Amino acid sequence: MEELKYPIGRYTKPTGVTPHDIKGWISALKALPLWMDACIENLDVYQLETPYRDGGWTIQQVVHHVADSHMNAYIRLKLALTEDAPTITPYKEELWAEMVDTKITPVNISVTLLHAVHRRMIDILEHMKDEDWERTYYHPQYQKTFPVWEMAALYAWHGRHHTEHIRRLRERMGWGY
Template sequence: MEALKYPIGRFQAKADYTPEELQRFINDIRYLPSLLEITVQTLDQAQLDTPYRPEGWTVTQLVHHVADSHLNAYTRFKLALTEDNPTIKPYDEAAWAELEDVKTTPINVSITLLHALHTRWTALLKSIEGEQWERTVFHPESKKEINLKTLAATYSWHGLHHLAHVTGLKERMNWD
């Protein structure tokens, strides 16, 4: 079950990141919408309604979740760049995945949203310089300050993590 939940492993934050690693995170964020779109474009409705693992979200829920999560991520970066260690707002991801918009909105809407959002987010990330990467947000659930380097690493991992959920499901089901 661990491999189905975390197909690329659990996120492990490092104490610091190199400029090359930050560039890789930016590229991961930049290209995620295209990779996700390519991965889901041939799936029919029954496949989209299939959970990626037992007791997991469906592919549809997962795609909408990535859009929801990355909207929050983009906002967190903007808050960190404009406020002094702002407290970020956690949200109930599982409850969001059960809302009516997830059930009734085609995934291409969230894919389109991801393309637009990641274009803006990438432009923002590319503009961050030097000490700005050390700016922080405060996460009230973990009670930790998180700098922008670690947030970039987190969301790079997050996108690839969910992409691997879908590619793994497609492989297990022989959908290619």
């Protein structure tokens, strides 16, 4: 169960941040929309409606969830860079994943969204001053302050976490590309 739910392990907060770490997180954020392209390649409706594990989201829901989540991340990044330690608005991801668009919108629309939102996020991350990485936002649900560098680490993990759900399901089912 743990293995199916957390194929690359749970997110762990990095103990510190180096320019090398930042490069790695940016590379992962750059790669994510391309990984997602590969994840959905040649899947039919039946396959898209298959849960990645018993009781888990379907592939369709996972793809739309990543777009929902990373759109929120982009907004949080911009808030952190333009306001003084803003309090962000959490969202109920379980309910978002049950909304009508998640059911009827083709997944490639959300992959296109991911390409667009990651491009804009990366254009910002690659042009920040050193001190911008220490700017923060406050997450009221976790009651925790996140620096921008930790946000990059978190969403780099998050993208890979979900693409691995899909990749491993395809592997188990023998669904070729």
